[in-house]
Amino acid sequence: MxxxxxxxxxxxxxxxxxxxxxxxxxxxxxxxxxxxxxxxxxxxxxxxxxxxxxxxxxxxxxxxxxxxxxxxxxxxxxxxxxxxxxxxxxxxxxxxxxxxxxxxxxxxxxxxxxxPAVEADPAAFEAVLEVDGAVVDLARVVLAVETDLEALRVHVGVHHPAFAELPERVHGPLTFMVLDWALGEDDVARWVGRVEPLVDAPSPARTVADLHAAVAVCAEERDTDVWSALSGQTAEGRPVFALARTGLRWVDAPTLDVHHALVATFDPDERGMPSPEVLGRLQALDDSLTATIEPRGLVVATVTTDGTRTLHVYTDGEDQNAADAITRWATTHGLEGTREPDPGWTRVRRLLG
Incomplete structure (x- = not known):
């Protein structure tokens, strides 16, 4: 530590x-x-x-x-x-x-x-810190742990008895320090969902070992190559269908920090969805883009609604050749596209979890 x-x-x-x-x-x-x-x-x-x-x-x-x-x-x-x-x-x-x-x-x-990131440090939980005038014996940290297998996330509450006397402004920083020491910086980003400092001790009280076990369950379930089908509605009530690599996280490919949204249009049915024939052409388009850009970039999701299919792609902002390849591909296939920095993959986070 x-x-x-x-x-x-x-x-x-x-x-x-x-x-x-x-x-x-x-x-x-x-x-x-x-x-x-x-x-x-x-x-x-x-x-x-x-x-x-x-x-x-x-x-x-x-x-x-x-x-x-x-x-x-x-x-x-x-x-x-x-x-x-x-x-x-x-x-x-x-x-x-x-x-x-x-x-x-x-x-x-x-x-x-x-x-390139803080790694887990189990020895940290044997330390005693002085934080804002209070003594914080890290051996007294307890957790609330909730596993969400559908999202492949673990929601965590962090409690220490000293929170009762420490000002609220230090609760959050100390909570994230505990999580970094428990899992390491990258695994916090990869697995942890909601985070909450807890002034009152949780019941049941969990340990860092319990947190590791919950993360291990999510890791066992995860497959970054599997595409999940998602469905929903627009604000106007029109159907939305998405395919996404729900096991993938931005921290798995941290240099892929530029988001490309490539939009294909098609003649929709009455629901705004493609016919079987059009769907085949769209799937061929997906495969063509994947073959063009991977492994230098990643196609992480597609979203289809109201006569459009948007392909979400990430590339390395320092790899101009990858960006040029996507531009040429989009031009060849008649797609409109936008590009913007997005290191945390915020544009697709609602799809990936």
Whole structure:
């Protein structure tokens, strides 16, 4: 268990005096991720994790250049002596940057390993914290745990006796810290649904082990390749039919951060739905798009209503070739399309759960 550091002023940026495009070599400036790993290879890897110093300030500045919401943490590794963790702090908008950072990392060695998200830390529940003047013995944390297998989510309430004396403003942050220590940052995003700090102890009171068991049940049920059929109505009462990869989460593919909505039109029946013949053509269109974009992107859902079929696709915002391939495909098949950043897949969350 440890605390994260965040850049607090521009004075900690080691490149503050460099002009635009100035890499110091006469060539093009490296990307922020490249600049970080260049510095790390030459200097950063020699820092002392137990002692703050100029290298820590350099870490602040270099990571802020990648994304200002990234935080970092130095701790013991699983297979190496030390681990450098760079975290988005639960923010979907920053998680792609952390993933791109770790994908560019050098191979782990005996001294250093790297992680793009906070990992579970069972030892944290043996610690005693001082929070806003109150003593918080984490061994006294208890949970309410409710499993929703249909949504593949676990709803969690977190209680600590100290909540009764702590101000409400710290209940939420402490609750999410507990969940990160229990499951790890990515599994919180992957599995946890509703979250509630509980001033009163739940009955029955559950443990972190119970939370792990509930998550394991959801994981056993999940298949990211299975498409689920969903139905509903528009506000006007017209039928809506959707197909979605309900087992898939944005955190399973964190660099696929751009949403494409491609709209095909067809001659509908009286309900606004396709005839069997038209449905066959639409299914062929779905298959064609999947063959064109995967595995560089993902088709995650289709929605059919009122003479339109919308195909929802995600690609990597730094992969211009994938975006171009979708544009060419849409033009070839006569589809209209929109594109916008959406790291947390908010445009399809109602479909995926």
């Amino acid at each position: 440890g605390l994260f550091s965040r850049r607090t002023s521009s004075e900690s940026d080691p490149h503050a005096d460099a002009g635009p495009g100035d890499s110091g070599t006469g060539g093009p400036a490296p990307t922020p991720v490249g600049a970080f790993w260049d510095w790390w290879t030459e200097e950063g890897r020699h820092l002392d994790p137990s002692q703050a110093g100029p290298a820590h300030a350099a870490l602040d500045g270099l990571l802020a250049a990648i994304d200002p919401d990234l935080t970092w943490h130095l701790g013991p590794g699983r297979t190496a002596q030390h681990r450098l963790t760079v975290s988005a702090g639960g923010l979907a908008d920053a998680r792609p940057a952390a993933e791109r950072w770790v994908r560019a990392a050098p191979p782990a060695d005996a001294t250093w390993e790297y992680a």
